[in-house]
Amino acid sequence: MHRTGLTELEVTLAVAQRSSFRAAARELGMSATAVSNAVAGLEARLNIRLFNRSTRSVSLTEAGRRYVERIAPALAEIQRASEEISTQPESPTGTLRINAPPESALLLFEPLLREYLQRYPNMRIDIATEARMIDIVAEGFDAGIRLGESVPQDMIAVPVTPPARMLIVGSPQYFATHGVPQTPEDLAAHQGVGMRMSHGGIYHWELERHQQKFAINIPTRIVLNELRAIRQAARSGMGLAFISSWFIEKDLANGSLVSVLEEWCPSFEGLRLYYPGRRHVPAGLKALIEMVHEIRDRQI
Missing domain, CATH: 3.40.190.10 (Periplasmic binding protein-like II)
Incomplete structure (x- = not known):
């Protein structure tokens, strides 16, 4: 029997159905003493006798009969709910x-x-x-x-995903016009596509190589807060973007974006x-x- 936590009520109902403390104990997997104590505890709290007991028989009192008639449907519903929630379907649902x-x-x-x-x-x-x-x-x-x-x-x-890298990328047309930066310091002479963070500030480009670290504030001509828009702005030649390699794999493969200073671009957890x-x-x-x-x- 799946236990619901309403032990005293379950025990009382089992005794009423079997007209026996011992039979109820066998059904519930409890000792006869534990069954008797559970019923006695409930009677004490209700301040009423639920069963007439003799050495040969156990029967419900009138009050006990009315009480069992009221709790039986509720306990049956609780039992069904407990069994349903604890039984996982073969295929998850929801x-x-x-x-x-x-x-x-x-x-x-x-x-x-x-x-x-x-x-x-x-x-x-x-x-x-x-x-x-x-x-x-x-x-x-x-x-x-x-x-x-x-x-x-x-x-x-x-x-879920492997590690990735933040990459500095721009369009071939942009590099043809503005040149290709060779060092992080060169970025100060370039135009950037800024990323607006959720807290309102603009993301600082964080570069690192051989324990040398740079936090770059590249001059921005346009600031966006959506990665697809940043990617498109870089593809359109509006400036350099600092963007995760996840989102630009196809652009790098087909040449619509070119990455620079890769040795300064650290990887990060996926x-x-x-x-x-x-x-x-x-x-x-x-x-x-x-x-x-x-x-x-x-x-x-």
Whole structure:
């Protein structure tokens, strides 16, 4: 019998149905003494006798009969609810809510989310994108997506993407007009496409080589807060952009963007899927975590 936590009521109902403390004890997997004590405790709290007892028989009192008639349907409903919630279906069902930075969700479509939705047709994914860090538990999300360095320490994190690099890129036309910078100091003579951060400030380009670090404030002709717009501005020759290699692989391959000063461009941790605790992980999230590991194993 699946226990609901309402032990005294379950015991009382079992004794009433079996007209025996010993039979109820065998059904519930309890000792006869524990059953007797549970009934006695309930009678003490209700200040009423529920059973007439003799050495040969046990029967409900009139008050006990009325009480059992009222609690039996409620206990049956609680029992069904407990059994349903503890029985995981073969295929997960429901909605998986994920919080992610803007545009990062695009990196998850192929193959992770596409395969997930194909494999689990009864699952629905609800992704909310925002730049600010939030408390995913307080705001009702099952999981979050963030760069590894940004994942809260009390969360469990699973790598979703490999490490990446921030790259300085511009269009061939831009370099033909303005020249190619050879050192970080040369960037002061160039035009940049600025990135507006969620806190309102403009992102400082952080370059590093052989433990030498530069925080560059390149002169900006245009400031944007959306990566696809920054990418397009750089492709259009408006200036140099400092952007993750994830978002410009095709542009670098087809020559619409060219990277410079790569030896000064450090790598950083990839995206992580993170969630709170290891106990009672929702079936839909557990299936997504397993698929993340599966896809990583295929790529090794």
